[in-house]
Amino acid sequence: METRDLYKVLEVGKGASQEEIRRSYRRLARKHHPDANREDPKAEERFKEVQHAYDILSNPEKRREYDEGPRAYFGARAPAGGAGGAGGGFDSNFSDLSDLFGSFGGAFGGAARGAARTTRGEDVTVSVSLKFKDALKGVTTRITAPVEEECDQCGGTGAAAGTARRMCPECSGRGMRSRDQGFFAFSEPCGRCGGEGTIFERPCAGCAGGGRVRTNRQVTVKIPAGAKDGMKVRVPGRGSGGRKGGPAGDLYVVTRVAGHPVFERRGDDFLVDVPVSFVEAALGAEIEAPRPDGEMVKLRLPAGTQEGKRFKVRGAGAPRARGGGEPGDLVVRVRVVVPKKLSRREREILEVLAEEREEDVREGLLRVAGQEL
Ligand SMILES: [Zn+2]
Ligand SMILES: [Zn+2]
DSSP states (O other): OOOOOHHHHTTOOTTOOHHHHHHHHHHHHHHHOGGGOTTOTTHHHHHHHHHHHHHHHTSHHHHHHHHHOTHHHHHHOOOOOSTTOTTOSOOSTTOSHHHHHHTTTOTTOGGGSSSOOOBOOOOEEEEEEEOHHHHHHOEEEEEEEEEEEEOTTTTTSOBOTTOOEEEOTTTTTOSEEEEEETTEEEEEEOTTTTTSSEEESSBOTTTTTSSEEEEEEEEEEEEOTTOOTTOEEEETTOSSOOBTTOOOOOEEEEEEEOOOSSOEEETTEEEEEEEEEHHHHHHOEEEEEEOTTSOEEEEEEOTTOOTTOEEEETTOSOOOSSSOOSOOOEEEEEEEEOOSSOOHHHHHHHHHHHHHHHHHHHHHHHHHHHHHO
């Protein structure tokens, strides 16, 4: 077995970046993977050689040691001789083709591993229950939002004070593990180190090593006037804190507005039913209707108003919670009420009325019948 330069094995220059090394490794590992070269007994050997070179050069510490004195590595771990050689099979986490293909350009690429990566905090959504009146007029309210923050004790590193990081023994610093699923294997972030590639000798007591703590944050939120049920109010930067200096996520407050027994909301309009007697409807009358803001509005009912007739009171609906503009309208719907009980006098009057109207009704019926014939 001839001793070869690891940089030449990976076909990269001495000054290659981690990204270049990773890319080259993946290309070569695919090319020489035994599964793709079943006819070639030398493939496994070449594959192992590439893997070995990558093991060293992808790890900054090992790479530095190799650069200073490469011989030590060849002595310690010479590539196995030929197919079916010592060791029997592959010990690398990247030994499956699907793993190599699968992680191409994926979210768990080498660039994302180990290195300090700033991540935006998660958005957090909470709901707030509002009274009808508060939703209409707008309200400033305090809510409790369960958010995640960087741990105070360790500043988000997850390490106990005075503890150093060391390479994760589970994944040998790769941050990824491969999991077999029948014929295929999938790579997933290492469970031990969470994809970081390094672990702490002693985890922080404040966060159990996770670097994050859950906390209930009190947030004052301004609900705009005219808020509808299910409206999302965004509070920028009040969600979970970012990682490693990344920006915080946003807080979304979803409004839950109680229904009203009298007013039915339709967009920014309100519908209200106002009962009137059949006498008022027939003769015309001045009536009063309630507005959602608690005021009353006077309406002139013309003579002969029909059941279900609607009157619009402009601007008496809900303010536009978004984008401004004219507020909605109040729609007053007339409900003609027929009395269930009559006094003796009312009955007498109505009976007179009935006699007078009898002729009209007959004539009307005959007219309709005649037309149909
Ligand atoms: Zn790990
Ligand atoms: Zn901590």
